[in-house]
Amino acid sequence: MPNRSMPKFPEPDTQPFWDATKNSELKYQQCNTCNEVVFYPRGMCTNCGSSDLAWKTSKGEGTVYTYSVVRQNRNPAFSDLGAYALAYIDLDEGFRMLSNVVGIGNPLTDVKIGQRVKVQFEKQDDGEYPVPLFVPV
Template identity: 75%
Template sequence: MPDRSMPQFPEPDTSPFWESVKNEQLSYQQCNVCNTVVFYPRYACSSCGSGELVWKDSKGEGEIYTYSVVRQNRNPAFADLGAYVLAYVDLDEGFRMMTNVVGIKNPLTDIKIGQRVKVKFEKQESGEFPVPVFELI
């Protein structure tokens, strides 16, 4: 079972996101004033500065905007993973998140920009939270 680095708290902006993740729900913010989709979580709207950001649930589907297959990482949490896929995924609701794409037989050949992906909440060996990663649809 993976044992990824965990977010650290107290951290008020990102806390609601991770509480949702505990319930296997991917969430994002949207501005109540100008409707801008905001991600990563924060206090003020990145378009108009309003503090009226509301949390929304994502369906957890999107496409790979770009990726890299990481071959070397000296961080102990990732050193022994083998080649793994780091990616930016564009969710259908309009936000871009960093993630890993998992469950690929050969990450060196079987992944492409533009592929459709769906969120999976990956249980961890230790740590309080599952981690939202993505699988090919």
């Protein structure tokens, strides 16, 4: 398993998101004023500017919006991975996040735009917080 960079706390906007990963939960926010879905986590609504945001738990299922295959990464945390798929995932609750599609044989041929995927959490050898990644459904 790679040792990905971990968030550094205190960081009030994203700490609830990372804390939830310990329970294998994918959190996002929704505005209590205008109902806008907000992701990545932050202190204010991206639509109306309200700071009245509620934390919600995603079912973790979505669709590949687009992707790219990284063939070589010089960052030591990723250097042993070989080729891997970096993808934008459209979650069914209405937010888009950047992640990896894993659990596939060949990232050059096994990832497709529109493919259904679901979240799984990857524990890090040296990291406190599991990282949300996606596998084909």
